[in-house]
Amino acid sequence: MLTVEMNERLTRVGPGTPCGELMRRYWIPFAAASQLDDNPVRKVRILGEDLVLYRDKSGTLGLIGERCLHRLVDMKYGIPDQNGLRCPYHGWLYGEDGVCRDRPMESNRGNFTQKTKAYPVHELGGMIFAYMGPLPAPALPKWDLFxxxxxxxxxxxxxxxxxxxxxxxxxxxxxHSVWTHGELFKYVLERQGNYADRASDIDHTLHKRTSWxxxxxxxxxxxxxxxxxxxxxxxxxxxxxxxxxxxxxxxxxxxxxxxxxxxxxxxxxxxxxxxxxxxxxxxxxxxxxxxxxxxxxxxxxxxxxxxxxxxxxxxxxxxxxxxxxxxxxxxxxxxxxxxxxxxxxxxxxxxxxxxxxxxxxxxxxxxxxxxxxxxxxxxxxxxxxxxxxxxxxxxxxxxxxxxxxxxxxxxxxxxxxxxxxxxxxxxxxxxxxxxxxxxxxxxxxxxxxxxxxx
Ligand code: FES
Ligand SMILES: [Fe+2]
The missing domain is CATH 3.90.380 (Naphthalene 1,2-dioxygenase Alpha Subunit; Chain A, domain 1)
Incomplete structure (x- = not known):
């Protein structure tokens, strides 16, 4: 068992929490590149932070804060531009660095210094990874299966x-396999009435698990x-x-x-x-x-x-x-x-x-x-x-x-x-x-x- 305090320490992941700060030292996989083929803009939540992932027309990936800096529209409805993502309300444009690069209808449209939140993203093996910690970011580890x-x-x-x-x-x-993938599996198939159909072969998953x-x-x-x-x-x-x-x-x-x-x-x-x-x-x-x-x-x-x-x-x-x-x-x-x-x-x-x-x-x-x-x-x-x-x-x-x-x-x-x-x-x-x-x-x-x- 753990103390209540230790349980908090090991489980909470928001910004500033002990485990949350640890997690922010890693490249975190959170989406498939193919998910952006279906829709190039996607809302995500990682470590308690609401963000928007996008791929712009040049193919660059970005991961930025969910709210437009102008009047806080959710950027999940954003429009991919040649270089960045535009807000659907008045067209403000954000780059993958979070910088607002254009405000189409403002008199000083390109002269705006505020940035929205932005995190580095990389693709490897069809998976997209984010790094949400202090810079410089570490190398993206090429774990073997990727x-x-x-x-x-x-x-x-x-x-x-x-x-x-x-x-x-x-x-x-x-x-846990003995019960979760052995006895429970057997119980479920019996209740479904298809134990004989599914598990008669000795090579079926549940038999080996039960024997463990x-x-x-x-x-x-x-x-x-x-x-x-x-x-x-x-x-x-x-x-x-x-x-x-x-x-x-x-x-x-x-x-x-x-x-x-x-x-x-x-x-x-x-x-x-x-x-x-x-x-x-x-x-x-x-x-x-x-x-x-x-x-x-x-x-x-x-x-x-x-x-x-x-x-x-x-x-x-x-x-x-x-x-x-x-x-x-x-x-x-x-x-x-x-x-x-x-x-x-x-x-x-x-x-x-x-x-x-x-x-x-x-x-x-x-x-x-x-x-x-x-x-x-x-x-x-x-x-x-x-x-x-x-x-x-x-x-x-x-x-x-x-x-x-x-x-x-x-x-x-x-x-x-x-x-x-x-x-x-x-x-x-x-x-x-x-x-x-x-x-x-x-x-x-x-x-x-x-x-x-x-
Ligand atoms: S609310 Fe985003 S440009 Fe106006
Ligand atoms: Fe398992």
């Missing part, structure tokens, strides 16, 4: 009615280069099928988690961006990669989508993984009161996550850069860092033609994409085609491996 080549990508966005830390703490909870609850000896967490890693140690003596150490998804500070190995047929960043204290923009940056030798179906841009979390009657949809996560995060309350909780052994990684967050907030308070605030450009940064676990940092293609361990995540062409948010994704047909090609490649590669012994 720049991974030869892959299909799509981005899912959901606005969740809870504080960001509840979502991120799920990242420090390797054991058998034979747990310990749960561990340790700090890593860019965040922390955690997992579950299983014991045969306690009923597991073997003694083993299952490492779970990688955590990248402050708000990323990565599921699936980089370069595998399905991996993703889940990113928990604070909209304000009680709302979170949950982003799934989904990447479906091909091994060398498999041609990736062509994709024109990185599309976006919003997976539904309720049906047409307002009833929660719970038969896919992300929705199951989302409902338990929101069900903890808008800002969960951690002074009233009762932690157990499965919460060991959560204790580390909170300590790390507190330490990094303290660094900012001392005037230092927090972790993952890079001052030099790098071509690619593997979020798993110097991991001792083979294959998490970078797949060794020469020896791993059959490295694809996450079975259901490489069989979307056989219906397994149905178990997660991906099923709503605009790129799903391309992903199915990719997975079909990957399977062909594996069969062919396996037959080559066997030939000399036969």
């Amino acid at each position: 720049v991974w080549p030869d892959a299909i990508k799509q981005i899912a966005f959901n606005v969740l009615d809870c504080n960001w830390l509840q979502c991120q703490e799920n990242t420090g909870d390797p054991a 609850g058998i034979g747990i000896k310990d749960v561990y967490a340790r700090q890593s280069q860019y965040g922390f890693e955690k997992g579950i140690i299983y014991s045969k003596a306690l009923g597991a099928n073997e003694d083993r150490d299952d490492k779970h998804s990688t955590v990248i500070f402050p708000f990323y988690t990565q599921t699936g190995k980089t370069g595998s047929p399905r991996s993703e960043y889940q990113i928990r961006v604070p909209i304000d204290d009680t709302h979170t923009l949950h982003i799934c940056y989904q990447v479906y990669a091909a091994p060398p030798g498999v041609e990736v179906p062509k994709q024109d841009n990185v599309p976006w989508y919003e997976p539904p979390t309720v049906d047409e009657n307002g009833v929660p949809i719970l038969d896919y993984v992300l929705a199951q996560d989302a409902i338990v995060w929101v069900a903890q309350g808008d800002i969960t009161d951690r002074s009233k909780e009762s932690l157990g052994r499965t919460d060991v990684p959560i204790v580390l996550l909170r300590r790390q967050l507190d330490e990094q907030i303290s660094r900012v308070e001392r005037g230092e850069d927090p972790m993952n605030c890079f001052r030099e450009e790098m071509d690619i940064i593997f979020g798993a860092g110097e991991s001792p676990y083979d294959g998490w940092a970078a797949p060794d293609w020469a020896t791993r033609s059959r490295f694809f361990s996450q079975n259901f995540r490489k069989m979307y062409h056989k219906g397994f994409g149905n178990d997660d948010a991906d099923r709503y994704g605009p790129a799903l047909d391309l992903v199915k085609e990719l997975h079909r090609r990957v399977e062909e490649f594996e069969i062919e590669a396996n037959s080559r491996v066997k030939t000399p012994a036969e």
Whole structure:
């Protein structure tokens, strides 16, 4: 448990708050570039600040304060100009630096010194990032999935009615899958009357998740280069099928988690961006990669989508993984009161996550850069860092033609994409085609491996 004061410290994100100041040291992903293809002007709220994102006719991105300086019209109705965004009321023009460059009907139209709020924005891998902290801004980190080549990508966005830390703490909870994606999944399918249809195959998501609850000896967490890693140690003596150490998804500070190995047929960043204290923009940056030798179906841009979390009657949809996560995060309350909780052994990684967050907030308070605030450009940064676990940092293609361990995540062409948010994704047909090609490649590669012994 935490004190009430510590809970406030770790959760509040507005300007001037301890965690809000920490967040303002990072490039924050908050929109897809393809969202501006639908409409080049878009209202956004990040860290409790209301802003307008736009792309002008020259292709420049801007992120400015929501209100026109003249008579405070909401700039979400703005008109993209050649260089900047014009207010729809009297045409005042704002550049991406927030400077008012023109006031068409005023006598001294170009001679106005006031600026509106403006933050730097950058695009990487189809995602748009903002930096809202003190200048100079750090380098935009090229986390591996954003720049991974030869892959299909799509981005899912959901606005969740809870504080960001509840979502991120799920990242420090390797054991929740047993219930949230195992037993709950089973219960939901049984109530829908389609358990037999959906889950008869032993490879179905829920069976594996349920089995992860058998034979747990310990749960561990340790700090890593860019965040922390955690997992579950299983014991045969306690009923597991073997003694083993299952490492779970990688955590990248402050708000990323990565599921699936980089370069595998399905991996993703889940990113928990604070909209304000009680709302979170949950982003799934989904990447479906091909091994060398498999041609990736062509994709024109990185599309976006919003997976539904309720049906047409307002009833929660719970038969896919992300929705199951989302409902338990929101069900903890808008800002969960951690002074009233009762932690157990499965919460060991959560204790580390909170300590790390507190330490990094303290660094900012001392005037230092927090972790993952890079001052030099790098071509690619593997979020798993110097991991001792083979294959998490970078797949060794020469020896791993059959490295694809996450079975259901490489069989979307056989219906397994149905178990997660991906099923709503605009790129799903391309992903199915990719997975079909990957399977062909594996069969062919396996037959080559066997030939000399036969
Ligand atoms: S209110 Fe924006 S130009 Fe007048
Ligand atoms: Fe989960």
